[in-house]
Amino acid sequence: MPRNILLAQFMHETNTFCARTTGVEAFRGFYCHEDGAVIPALADTQNEIGGMVEVAREHAWSLITPVATFATPGGPVTQAAWESFGERILAAASTADSLDGVLLSLHGAMVLEDGQDGDFRLVRELRERLGPQVPIVVSLDLHANLDPDMANHAQAILSYKSFPHVDMRATGRKAAQLLADRLDGSQRPLATAVVKLPMITLPEGGRTDRTPMTSLLALAQRHEAAHPEIVDVSLNAGFSFSDVPEIGPSVTVVHHGAPALAQRIAEEIGKAMWQARDAEQEAVLSPETAACVALAYAPERQGPLVLADLSDNPGDGAYADSTALLAALDHAYGRAKAPPETLFGALHDPQAVEAAWQAGEGQTLEMAIGGKADPHFGGGPFIATVRVKRLGDGKYRVESPMWEGVEQSCGRCALLEIGAIELLVTSLATQALDLGIFRSLGADPAAKRVVALKSTQHFRAAYGPIAGAIHLVDGGGLTSPDLSRLTYRRVPRPIHPLDAEATST
Structure with missing residues (x-):
């Protein structure tokens, strides 16, 4: 019997300082594909869904595709949009005869009208409905404001390695391959270690065509190459225009049963990110x-x-x-x-x-x-x-x-x-x-x-x-980039660069 995999995309980067809310029409206006239209629309594109579908076909999975949608960044996501897309994904998980795994393409910086972290809510509620046995793998944007607790609900969390994001399809493919490895016989443990930094964002939003991000990514790649049990190291720059407790850069390390090693690598890279916090930026x-x-x-x-x-x-x-x-x-x-x-x-x-x-x-x-x-x-x-x-x-x-x-x-x-x-x-x-x-x-x-x-x-x-x-x-x-024009009320304090006394420990 083919594996039944829930594949969905619900992406938004929320600027909480923007007064214009993001409703259903914003998602449908940019792109929104539902049910049987998802694969024909995105399978042959450089979208995460394209990479995920490619692996699904290689493994003859049966895909359940409730929705794939993205809205241009803006203000908080409305309740109506959550019900149209978030609840649609949850309903698909609840009504499926059986599920062997879940692939989610999320942004990581979605904020709902009530202030909740939309990405975390979706993953948490999926876990509550599916129980502990169904593996969940999540791909994120490099600018995710990641709640570390997501790693308690999803086995693998990984992000783009480029900004501009030219590796969307590759990220989707890697996410799907991690799920395939988990399902196809080996049953090796799959988990994610997370380290969070007390910063608003990395210099220049983590652009990957110059330092310090180039050197940080090189460090991550060396760790992946040196340790077979480390299967992904991702660096999230964070999204600075979101006044939320989850704000800031983070490191995720996906591993096969090596929690101590993964934590050590995450902390080492986190320390390097902190040391680069005041790197020179382009004029x-x-x-x-x-x-x-x-x-x-x-x-x-x-x-x-x-x-x-x-x-x-x-x-x-x-x-x-x-x-x-x-x-x-x-x-x-x-x-x-x-x-x-x-x-x-x-x-x-x-x-x-x-x-x-x-x-x-x-x-x-x-x-x-x-x-x-x-x-x-x-x-x-x-x-x-x-x-x-x-x-x-x-x-x-x-x-x-x-x-x-x-x-x-x-x-x-x-x-x-x-x-x-x-x-x-x-x-x-x-x-x-x-x-x-x-x-x-x-x-x-x-x-x-x-x-x-x-x-x-x-x-x-x-x-x-x-x-x-x-x-x-x-x-x-x-x-x-002059953040002094904004008033942050919900971010954890002290935090760099708002507070001189902020430290990495």
Whole structure:
């Protein structure tokens, strides 16, 4: 008889400082596949589900797939969304004739409206329904705020090793293979050791293209290679924009019956993470300085200048409607004889999208763009006369190494012309982590002199190969790296960098 495996995905990174809650429509708007639609939609993509399905087919498992869904980061997940997706997964576990194992693709930083850790709640309630014998394996995002107690309910917990997250499928495959090894005869013990750090996050959110994360990952890989009983070592950078008791970096070490060794490795890597807590970070420009850099950028350079406003990144739960960088570029370009052709986006403004659709392609109108969610974060509305260049439904298939093959949507959208700037406005807040979000409207980022994005790091997977230069910008949005603008009330204290007296022990 084939093994019966419950496979599900319910992912959200919750910014508790964001006033916009994340409901059912946010999940269905980005991507949401249910029951028999899950495998056809995701099996051949660079999504965790793709890697899990690959192993399932190798082992001829019978898969129960209630839902696979992801919403753009934002405010707390509503009760209705939990009932639609979390309870759907729990119901599938309860009604299955028998289950041999569970594979879950979670984020690790989901917060519900009532303040609960949504990921931990799901795993805990699954364990309560299934009893102690059914193995549960969980894959997480590198930015998980992991509750260490999850390891008491799931046999294996492992995370991405890259940021941008280009190893989603590989992580899903490894998670499924751990479950297969547990089920197929050996019955070796499978457990996870966890060490948590009293920090908000790792430097630069744990980006894996530079130190200190590169050296920390190398240390983890050496331990995996040296000890056959250690089957995975994962480093979670934590998610800094979530005011929760579970906040902060962690180390997970999955092992076969070697708890003392796994704990020692987790503590050694945790110590190294703590020592790297104040590592130098990449310079971040003001919008005005970024505009000057854009004007001076030599057109003969290979590839566009990419300006990434990390402070208004919807991938971190920002509103994606900050106007500070847009206003600075427009002001600087107005004084230039030959302003650079610039592509800007995606800026979240459903009202602007609606106005553009009512006007129609080719029409010119004055509108107030952005700055509507909270003008304190990145400026108020930007008033401009625009030409509606192109309208679209916002659907595109990702070509970037991150989520390659996955169909996503930024909702109904419009490409607007403001002088030398082409501005993408969307009805769903969406990080421009792929070129397709622009190309679906006929705009080619590679052909522009300047590309301005609302992103922190994920953009590098798609835009890094075409960029002539990259600069980070702080436009004063909700996810500015200046954490002094936020008030934390629920995090454990003392904690670095909020408290000078914080220690690792």
